[in-house]
Amino acid sequence: MxxxxxxxxxAMPLMFAGCGSDDDDxxxxxxxxxxxxxxxxxxxxxxxxxxxxxxxxxxxxxxxxYSLNSYTVSNRYTLSGxxxxxxxxxxxxVAINGSRLTVSNGSETLVYTKYNGTPQQLMDYLNx
Numbered sequence: 001m002x003x004x005x006x007x008x009x010x011a012m013p014l015m016f017a018g019c020g021s022d023d024d025d026x027x028x029x030x031x032x033x034x035x036x037x038x039x040x041x042x043x044x045x046x047x048x049x050x051x052x053x054x055x056x057x058x059x060x061x062x063x064x065x066y067s068l069n070s071y072t073v074s075n076r077y078t079l080s081g082x083x084x085x086x087x088x089x090x091x092x093x094v095a096i097n098g099s100r101l102t103v104s105n106g107s108e109t110l111v112y113t114k115y116n117g118t119p120q121q122l123m124d125y126l127n128x
Contacts, residue, residue: 027082027095028081028082029079029081029082029094029095029096030079031049033096034049034096034101036048036049036116037114037117037118037119038101038112038113038114038115039059039113039115039122040110040112040113041059041061042111043110044059044060044061045057045058045059045112046059046068046115047112048119049077052076052077053074053076054077054086055073055074056075057069057072057119058071065127066123066126067123068119068120075087075088082094084103092104092105093105093106100113100114101113101114
């Protein structure tokens with residue numbers, strides 16, 4: 001199980017090792033903007049942010065149907081300006097523009113879309 005958790009943490013786009021300087025040109029992000037459900041089909045993840053935790057779900061796409069992997073990972077996080085830092089010390093830069101959440105580690109960037117509902121409701125939406 002530790003190996004699986006480690007692999008998920010490596011795969012989680014938000015969990016980039018922080019290096020170099022912060023991106024001071026990106027506006028601050030507030031927790032109220034971040035709280036909610038975000039997804040990307042480019043990397044097959046759903047992220048659900050609360051006030052202090054983020055829960056990660058993997059999206060499976062088989063036979064034309066979307067579903068969620070039953071195993072989830074939750075981590076505590078802090079947000080300072082545009083910098084998100086997880087309890088393990090990993091961090092990344094975030095920006096929100098409307099319904100788009102951009103996450104970057106300086107060399108790789110992923111864009112998530114906001115969904116107003118639960119991860120299961122998102123699967124229902126994607127399957128229609």
